[in-house]
Amino acid sequence: MLGGLTNFSVRFLKEVFLPPYEVDQIRKHMIELGMKTLPIVGVTGFIIGLVIAMQLSPVLKRFGAEAFLPGSVGISIVRELGPVICALIFAGRVSSGIGAELGSMRVTEQIDAMEVSGVNPFRYLVVTRIFATTFILPILTVYVIFISLIGAYIAVVLVQNMTWAYYIDRVIFAVEFGDAIPGVSKTFIFGFIVGLVGCFKGYTAENGTEGVGKASTSAVVVSSLLILIFDMVLVKLTLWIWPTVK
């Protein structure tokens, strides 16, 4: 499978720069995928922020460091939790959807029909979706981070008497630009993984409806696994290239 995935990504890199550029399709997929995922990542982000703050509060209290709660929550959400949770939810929602959609098109010969009519289906179906997932995930991540911080604020208010302005001031004080950039930047790679794996599984699906089911399920499993592996590598890489990140 890794060989096939590598060949598929090489083909993507070759085709992405060639005309015709399917701008309308890319925009359509970005809006569709973004809108489809917006509610679920919002709810998840809110709960994660709330829970993290609730969990951290007694621990910090034990060390007399309750004042650091907004900063600690902010750093963990911006650097790691926001991007990774958002990417995993996105993988579950979008990768399976793309796998099922393209898989169904493959087994019902719709992709063949496109090819016969002189249209390059790889460029029309695959390149546009990978492009869309790569650029929509960072936008969703920024949204998730913001919603998580709201969730965390509610938890903070429950245990401490703190205004929103003071809370945000503490978060901004703790979270540096150097925390946000690597956190959000890596979601471009996560988005690429989600689109690539979903398209690969769907585009190469075979054996009828059974194949479509398999494509959809394995798209989620493989993309989630790859996101976690790449996260591990990217965190190490970020700390190595950018040692100023605290």
Add this chain to the structure above:
Amino acid sequence: MVEIKDLYKSFNSNTVLEGVSFNVTEAENMIVFGRSGTGKSVLLKCMIRLMEPDAGSVFIQGKDVLKLDLKELNELRKDIGFLFQGAALYDSMSVRENLEFPLIRNFDLDKKEIDKRVHFVLEAVSLLEAIDKMPSELSGGMKKRIGLARSIITKPKLMLYDEPTTGLDPITSKEISALITDLQHALKMTSIVVTHDLLCAKIIADRAIILDGGKIVKEGSINDLTTSNDPLLKNFFSDEIIETNGSLK
């Protein structure tokens, strides 16, 4: 128009086509007849490189299809229509969008000309009222008709039909076969029809070949083949008649 020489295709150890050769002249309607699983659809797909054959050559309009690069192949494909077994309509597009798709992508036509062609082909298949429907709202026979309309909208010189009547009731099947014949005569296209439906073959065919075990075992007019005393053909057609429908006897 079409010349196939020694075409071979196998999947692992299963040889599907074993040296298939035949010619189709311009404006001729050729039927490729054979039982299920004898490689008829594979033959069609190899002809336009939806599948790559293992060996042999395919010439369409004098061009060696297997030696064309992707750009040249796509140019050639603009002159070829293909009706898939399940019609292969794009699920996410309405009937109108399905029909417009090959025109918008391949031809520099204005909106008026595109609309004109869409209405013309829908009238030809008697489904103008379905123009704004989604494929999920259509019956099997309607899907086939729309699939046929999409295939002819680019005014192809060669039409390939993969089991055009499979899964349809005998009446709809006869209607589709008659429609194909009418369109053939109106548009003067060359056609290759893959089928195991004898009724469809009788309506459409000028000439037929019988594919069995990956090889062409017989060639001739449908009438000659069905009335032949050859034991293989007798056995073949008696089975096909039962498979198609009893009334043909």
